Amino acid sequence: xxxxxxxxxxxxxxxxxxxxxxxxxxxxxxxxxxxxxxxxxxxxxxxxxxxxxxxxxxxxxxxxxxxxxxxxxxxxxxxxxxxxxxxxxxxxxxxxxxxxxxxxxxxxxxxxxxxxxxxxxxxxxxxxxxxxxxxxxxxxxxxxxxxxxxxxxxxxxxxxxxxxxxxxxxxxxxxxxxxxxxxxxxxxxxxxxxxxxxxxxxxxxxxxxxxxxxxxxxxxxxxxxxxxxxxxxxxxxxxxxxxxxxxxxxxxxxxxxxxxxxxxxxxxxxxxxxxxxxxxxxxxxxxxxxxxxxxxxxxxxxxxxxxxxxxxxxxxxxxxxxxxxxxxxxxxxxxxxxxxxxxxxxxxxxxxxxxxxxxxxxxxxxxxxxxxxxxxxxxxxxxxxxxxxxxxxxxxxxxxxxxxxxxxxxxxxxxxxxxxxxxxxxxxxxxxxxxxxxxxxxxxxxxxxxxxxxxxxxxxxxxxxxxxxxxxxxxxxxxxxxxxxxxxxxxxxxxxxxxxxxxxxxxxxxxxxxxxxxxxxxxxxxxxxxxxxxxxxxxxxxxxxxxxxxxxxxxxxxxxxxxxxxxxxxxxxxxxxxxxxxxxxxxxxxxxxxxxxxxxxxxxxxxxxxxxxxxxxxxxxxxxxxxxxxxxxxxxxxxxxxxxxxxx
RNA sequence: GCCGGUUUAGCUCAGCUGGUAGAGCAACGGUUUUGUAAACCGAAGGUCGGGGGUUCGAGUCCCUCAACCGGCACCA
Numbered sequence: 001x002x003x004x005x006x007x008x009x010x011x012x013x014x015x016x017x018x019x020x021x022x023x024x025x026x027x028x029x030x031x032x033x034x035x036x037x038x039x040x041x042x043x044x045x046x047x048x049x050x051x052x053x054x055x056x057x058x059x060x061x062x063x064x065x066x067x068x069x070x071x072x073x074x075x076x077x078x079x080x081x082x083x084x085x086x087x088x089x090x091x092x093x094x095x096x097x098x099x100x101x102x103x104x105x106x107x108x109x110x111x112x113x114x115x116x117x118x119x120x121x122x123x124x125x126x127x128x129x130x131x132x133x134x135x136x137x138x139x140x141x142x143x144x145x146x147x148x149x150x151x152x153x154x155x156x157x158x159x160x161x162x163x164x165x166x167x168x169x170x171x172x173x174x175x176x177x178x179x180x181x182x183x184x185x186x187x188x189x190x191x192x193x194x195x196x197x198x199x200x201x202x203x204x205x206x207x208x209x210x211x212x213x214x215x216x217x218x219x220x221x222x223x224x225x226x227x228x229x230x231x232x233x234x235x236x237x238x239x240x241x242x243x244x245x246x247x248x249x250x251x252x253x254x255x256x257x258x259x260x261x262x263x264x265x266x267x268x269x270x271x272x273x274x275x276x277x278x279x280x281x282x283x284x285x286x287x288x289x290x291x292x293x294x295x296x297x298x299x300x301x302x303x304x305x306x307x308x309x310x311x312x313x314x315x316x317x318x319x320x321x322x323x324x325x326x327x328x329x330x331x332x333x334x335x336x337x338x339x340x341x342x343x344x345x346x347x348x349x350x351x352x353x354x355x356x357x358x359x360x361x362x363x364x365x366x367x368x369x370x371x372x373x374x375x376x377x378x379x380x381x382x383x384x385x386x387x388x389x390x391x392x393x394x395x396x397x398x399x400x401x402x403x404x405x406x407x408x409x410x411x412x413x414x415x416x417x418x419x420x421x422x423x424x425x426x427x428x429x430x431x432x433x434x435x436x437x438x439x440x441x442x443x444x445x446x447x448x449x450x451x452x453x454x455x456x457x458x459x460x461x462x463x464x465x466x467x468x469x470x471x472x473x474x475x476x477x478x479x480x481x482x483x484x485x486x487x488x489x490x491x492x493x494x495x496x497x498x499x500x501x502x503x504x505x506x507x508x509x510x511x512x513x514x515x516x517x518x519x520x521x522x523x524x525x526x527x528x529x530x531x532x533x534x535x536x537x538x539x540x541x542x543x544x545x546x547x548x549x550x551x552x553x554x555x556x557x558x559x560x561x562x563x564x565x566x567x568x569x570x571x572x573x574x575x576x577x578x579x580x581x582x583x584x585x586x587x588x589x590x591x592x593x594x595x596x597x598x599x600x601x602x603x604x605x606x607x608x609x610x611x612x613x614x615x616x617x618x619x620x621x622x623x624x625x626x627x628x629x630x631x632x633x634x635x636x637x638x639x640x641x642x643x644x645x646x647x648x
Numbered sequence: 649g650c651c652g653g654u655u656u657a658g659c660u661c662a663g664c665u666g667g668u669a670g671a672g673c674a675a676c677g678g679u680u681u682u683g684u685a686a687a688c689c690g691a692a693g694g695u696c697g698g699g700g701g702u703u704c705g706a707g708u709c710c711c712u713c714a715a716c717c718g719g720c721a722c723c724a
Binding site for chain 2: 114212213214219223262263265320375376381592595597603607608617626
């Protein structure tokens with residue numbers, strides 16, 4: 001038999017017979033390694049211990065101490081164990097696919113009856129029994145026809161469809177967990193007992209379309225999470241609870257920021273506290289845009305369908321638009337208008353007023369544009385996905401040669417704004433030309449080159465999403481990372497050669513002829529509603545002082561202090577600080593608790609002592625210590641602290 | 649839009665297999681003048697999401713609509 005040479009992580013090489021398995025290799029090293037081995041990395045690929053190795057390769061044996069492969073195997077085996085448990089409990093359930101995902105796995109089933117939460121308990125119990133049985137895991141390679149015949153015989157139509165969709169004549173791999181068989185590319189553990197029985201949990205049932213297509217049958221998906229040990233599972237569940245505590249919907253209620261109600265789904269009712277955040281953010285953005293030489297405009301919300309027909313939205317976006325029909329006086333037919341879902345067509349109308357010269361370009365038109373989109377009922381989510389929202393929108397009209405500089409200027413602005421708002425890290429994704437597109441390849445080369453040139457010039461890393469651009473131009477997406485590691489796509493920069501053409505935008509060039517400008521769609525926050533939701537969750541409600549809706553509460557300890565409390569509040573308000581008095585007949589403990597829960601950053605407690613020495617006792621949110629400061633000093637300190645970052 | 653779940657007092661939630669609704673907090677009225685995360689007492693508060701049905705009787709069972717929650721699909 002042919003020999004192959006395997007290279008170990010320490011650089012040592014050894015020869016083995018071709019077809020040797022990683023299990024054999026581990027056993028040849030030591031019995032303890034053979035026991036501990038769970039899989040191997042063979043030339044970087046994750047290999048099952050049972051798979052034959054047929055060529056020279058780098059090899060490293062994995063044990064449970066190797067976090068990534070261990071978790072992948074545990075989760076993947078659990079997917080199979082769960083499917084086996086489900087088919088044991090309900091033999092007529094059809095199986096489909098069950099991949100590993102972040103923190104766990106899911107498996108999609110076809111079953112007439114819905115799975116209930118009680119079913120999940122029963123499945124978990126059955127899974128534990130399978131794990132405790134320590135059933136061996138076996139694997140074989142089958143040819144397609146055998147596999148198809150097998151699944152036809154077993155009446156598993158989804159598996160048949162799956163195999164038929166696998167291209168070519170590739171042989172297929174089968175796995176057995178005990179007697180239970182599943183088509184799977186592997187790798188897997190060696191027996192079900194290697195899965196920790198106390199470190200997984202079935203989380204939820206949800207509908208999911210077969211192969212992700214809403215035209216297909218809807219299956220039932222069961223989600224599970226799994227870790228290497230019970231403590232990790234516990235930590236994960238604690239993390240989920242912590243994340244739930246920063247849910248902006250919950251905090252929005254507790255902090256009296258906003259509400260939503262049935263009569264206006266997806267439309268925000270901002271309360272005084274929430275609107276204060278909104279205004280602070282808007283004022284900040286307005287200053288930043290003005291300094292970056294944007295011109296702010298305001299355009300109509302209700303616009304005749306004629307304009308939407310011209311812009312192409314009526315054809316492409318109609319089902320997402322709120323339509324307004326009006327009986328005009330004397331008119332034979334109803335006039336049909338739409339609430340604008342986007343600002344771009346209106347901005348072109350502003351651009352088109354008066355003949356533009358190349359000297360006017362780049363022209364940056366900004367609007368805090370109030371838009372409405374009829375989002376599908378199942379997609380709405382607090383402030384994150386709404387039907388009525390306001391974009392920090394702007395369109396830059398420029399020549400092709402100006403795109404790169406505009407792009408660089410935009411990224412610089414975005415980066416500075418994210419940093420001011422507390423987001424140090426963001427990623428850039430470039431979406432390039434799709435298959436179906438307008439414009440010549442030379443144009444695309446130039447425009448894509450302008451975007452990459454801008455990013456590279458700034459020395460920033462970026463990822464490419466090939467073919468994911470719009471048909472009218474490439475785009476950049478900007479994703480920021482929040483305090484608990486979640487990513488949010490907020491900023492966008494899109495090059496558009498289509499809308500200016502459709503709506504007849506032009507300028508007179510140096511050559512005296514008319515040319516079409518490019519239009520750059522761009523946003524930094526995305527929508528104010530969503531961004532405020534992100535801010536609330538990022539800060540867990542403890543917003544930075546300049547954004548906090550109620551910055552200071554001045555609380556009396558005794559009623560004799562009320563007059564002095566009033567004096568302090570008046571002094572702070574005179575300096576623009578959002579201060580409130582709390583002179584209710586309550587103990588200071590009660591007031592401290594209430595305003596801590598309400599996320600007020602600074603509490604000034606005033607008792608007899610403070611009245612006498614004209615001082616204040618300062619307590620900051622999240623800190624149990626207090627500090628006594630003179631009246632004049634606290635006013636000066638808080639004024640400095642309340643200054644927005646761009647004005648410091 | 650689809651699958652599943654939920655909807656009871658201002659808020660958070662109880663209410664078993666159908667017999668006519670309950671707690672804590674808040675708000676209100678008193679008492680208390682208080683020193684850094686919930687003082688005490690009292691009275692009050694609900695067409696049980698909307699509509700329809702079954703039943704002698706519905707918060708509870710059925711149908712339907714809506715909103716919300718978890719996913720899926722969507723997010724040119």
